[in-house]
Amino acid sequence: MSVTAPKGFTAAGVAAGIKESGGPDLALVVNGGPSRAAAGVFTANRVKAAPVVWSEQVLKGGRVSAVVLNSGGANACTGPRGFQDTHATAERAAEALGHSAGEVAVASTGLIGTLLPMDKLLPGVQQAAEALSAHGGEKAAIAIKTTDTVHKTAVREGTGGWTVGGMAKGAGMLAPGLATMLVVLTTDADLDSAALDSALRSATRTTFDRIDSDGCMSTNDTVLLLASGAAGTVPDEAEFTEAVRAVCDDLGQQLIRDAEGASKDIRIEVTGALTEEEAVTVGRTVARSNLLKCALHGEDPNWGRVLSAIGTTDATFDPDRLSVAVNGVWVCRDGSFGEDRDLVDMRYREVRITADLAAGDAGAVIWTNDLTADYVHENSAYSS
Amino acid sequence: MSVTAPKGFTAAGVAAGIKESGGPDLALVVNGGPSRAAAGVFTANRVKAAPVVWSEQVLKGGRVSAVVLNSGGANACTGPRGFQDTHATAERAAEALGHSAGEVAVASTGLIGTLLPMDKLLPGVQQAAEALSAHGGEKAAIAIKTTDTVHKTAVREGTGGWTVGGMAKGAGMLAPGLATMLVVLTTDADLDSAALDSALRSATRTTFDRIDSDGCMSTNDTVLLLASGAAGTVPDEAEFTEAVRAVCDDLGQQLIRDAEGASKDIRIEVTGALTEEEAVTVGRTVARSNLLKCALHGEDPNWGRVLSAIGTTDATFDPDRLSVAVNGVWVCRDGSFGEDRDLVDMRYREVRITADLAAGDAGAVIWTNDLTADYVHENSAYSS
Known part of the structure; x- marks a missing residue:
């Protein structure tokens, strides 16, 4: 169930043609509300991909309506044109969903230093918007894979009917201050962005920040936590933080177990x-x-x-x-x-x-x- | 010619039986004087092998009459017994050569955490002392090899008839603040230990300290510079430093070219x-x-x-x-x-x-x- 396990979320994963293999390469996660509070942590690398620069700005507003994620290209070290491409991606998603582009986060993964094929990516966003489903979490998790051999999802449930769900990709370049890792966490609990930020930083500090597969830090690491409030429950803060930590730990272990070429x-x-x-x-x-x-x-x-x-x-x-x-x-x-x-x-x-x-x-x-x-x-x- | 290129030095390399292969594994370099001024730089690793601890003490006196080097065992992380073994090695060499043990440096390379077979090493020291020759530089360079595929030597000559010679081993674990690298440099120029120290630090800072094959720093790195003064020449300081740098650079390049498994x-x-x-x-x-x-x-x-x-x-x-x-x-x-x-x-x-x-x-x-x-x-x- 992944990111669609909590109420209020829909997702999709489609093959937009970004990857030469023709496999799924574009995912969309949409928060249907009523709340759209969000928090994010990003790579500590000073060379940041365009989508990281964009999404850091989006997260400053504390609200995220949708996340567009693509594999098949990192859109890192691509100059002003790369940033325009990220912006255009958010605009297209906003248009398709009737939201503001300023609430659409973008995440990319793949090779550094090449422009994304926007003639394929933008129609893919439209295609994903049309395919959105409350059961789309698995497909979204599959679409963000690069060299991952399996897709990674995790879910935890809290007292009083709220849930935390998540998906992750990453199979190499895992290192401090995160990894080449794209992670989207969702919850239907009702918390403001400050509470989400606190829980997310506490959780990642002892999970994703402590897996280090090959010592190489990515330009694209992104971990987002989106809350819909659709369960109508304000959770106990400690219990919520522990649930987020447990989902992060679960996903982190899946990343380590699927690290490129590893046998131990x-x-x-x-x-x-x-x-x-x-x-x-x-x-x-x-x-x-x-x-x-x-x-x-x-x-x-x-x-x-x-x-x-x-x-x-x-x-x-x-x-x-x-x-x-x-x-x-x-x-x-x-x-x-x-x-x-x-x-x-x-x-x-x-x-x-x-x-x-x-x-x-x-x-x-x-x-x-x-x-x-x-x-x-x-x-x-x-x-x- | 290696370490025996400068006048005043003799050397030997023998098979003491430390290596299971039965290959050469013990080298001895002796400074016949008249000067016995010396300088040394050692690993910056806080976990230091017994011979490093010993030789650092020896070098504080600024005089080295002889160096015993063995491959086949690092004598690192071997506790007080390991230190006693290094001491006994220096004592045996001093006895064979008629010097003081306090002027005998020791260097070891090989696996960490196992005691050296002293029943083989000590007779090997005696054997090497008997094999000392003014043409023994190559044999000494061969005896310190571990996974090195070739032995490494270099020589530079200075104005006025003085020479700097050197030998090195190291083929992996090359990293900052030196490498798993044993290097002995010799010169027949006449300089005191302070001048040697200054030249050696200047030379290693831009040579051995800037090769980093695999990021791993050894417990045993040792670079020694011994002066016999046998050429009877006090060299120009800048020219001497440049000659030492050139020998270090040459040896460093040989180390990189022979790094374990490397193709580039x-x-x-x-x-x-x-x-x-x-x-x-x-x-x-x-x-x-x-x-x-x-x-x-x-x-x-x-x-x-x-x-x-x-x-x-x-x-x-x-x-x-x-x-x-x-x-x-x-x-x-x-x-x-x-x-x-x-x-x-x-x-x-x-x-x-x-x-x-x-x-x-x-x-x-x-x-x-x-x-x-x-x-x-x-x-x-x-x-x-």
Whole structure:
């Protein structure tokens, strides 16, 4: 059900002809109200795609009536013409739906540096508007896929009859401050944009912001949360935030499990940190060690590569007190070898690394993937 | 001729049995004087191998009579026992040579987290001491190889009869603040340790510190510069520094060309930066983009991945003024597409990327490699 699980939303996914494959490549999500409050978080990359620049402006108004999303082209690094194209896309959707363009968000994903085929995209918007359905959530989720092998949706229900639904795309270039990730979350709970913003930032901080598949940050990351108020319920703030977090966490896990070419999902838990921030820094640095990612691909519990990554950070620790467990076996104790590494069972897809800094009580979990020949292949061939 | 090109030095390389392959794995370089002034730079990793901790102490005295280097084991993360082993190695060399252990530097490379087989290493030191020769430079360079496919040496001669020679090993884990790199430089010029230190830091700052094969910093990086004074010449400081820089640059280029699994050597030149420091930051960030490294492996001049990497830095630039050339073709101008990417000839091993920040007059060059299936294979299988 995806984004159409909450009441008040319709969606569609169509093949507009943007992708050369002829597959679905344009999605439309429409908030039928009565409320149109919204919040969004966007890439921290300073090189921002045109649709990100546009949608950040839209979100400043706190209201979103519709979201147009396309795969098949990122519309990033496309200059003034690219921005005009995004604007025209919002205008066409607004016209078809009878809304204001200033309330239409746009999100794009695909290759950087090429203009979108507007002669195909604009008729696609019209086609999607005509195909809108209260059961269109799955089709929308399918239309935003790029190298994703599966479409990603999640739903949670709250006390008193409200629901949070969501869809996501992203299969590589996942990194801090989000990922090449387009996410639309919807709810029929009744909250204003400030409450939505607070819930969304709280939720993404410990979910999407802590998956880091390949250390590369996209120009197009967009996560939107739209509220229709159609359930007529004002939810408990904490319960609502937790529901949004749960949907984000669910979608984030789906992203990691579908990361390009990956054969392992790697959970890096940092414990004993002085602060949560230091734990995140250490976790992210370990997650970005190509040498570690290769070793884990080879099912080698090479803890030396964990320590050598930790050693490049400025987090608080004493090198002689660092300990590392791989899948529960403490192969490194106090900066030196510990239990026998042959005890580590590496056969499963999930690998759990625990790094204890022995410096405090804070911790954090970062998810990443292994580095594989398939990743290299997929990303060598992407644009050619 | 390597480290024995300058007068006053002898060297040897032997098979001590540390490596399971039975290949050469222990090198000894001896400074016969009359001077024994020396300088060293070491890894910035906070997790330092025992030989790094030891040799940093030795270098504080500014004198080095001999260097023992072994491949087949890093002696990193090996606790107090590992440090005792390094100490014992220096003691054994000192005994064999009639020097003080406090003037014997030790360097190790190989797998982290395992103790060295001292029953083989110590007799190996004795064996190497007996094999010392004024023609032993090549053998020493061969004995320090790990996954290197070739041994690396370089020599430069100065005005007035002095020489700088050097050897290096390192084929992966090359990163900032050096690399898994062991380097011994020698000279028969007559300089005190302060002058050597100044020349060495100046030289490494723009050579070894600017090659970044895979973003991973080692626990064992060591670069030593030993002066015998045997040429009886006090060189011009600028000329000497330039000779040391040239030897470091030559060795650094050999390291990049032999990087694990690489099929491309990538020269990233950042121009138009506000400061050299910002240029280095941008260059290093671009050098670490796995997505870019994969694209270049696939001979795809994917400049969007250059811009998305630059956008993650806090360097001074306007995203709409960034320009990027690949092999001389300005595929990106002012933040958008420029010349036709089909004009870029990607057939050669060397790829030249120029990123113009249009923010000032400073610049820097960083070298890296592409990311290949062979890199993944080599680093998945390394310890198993």
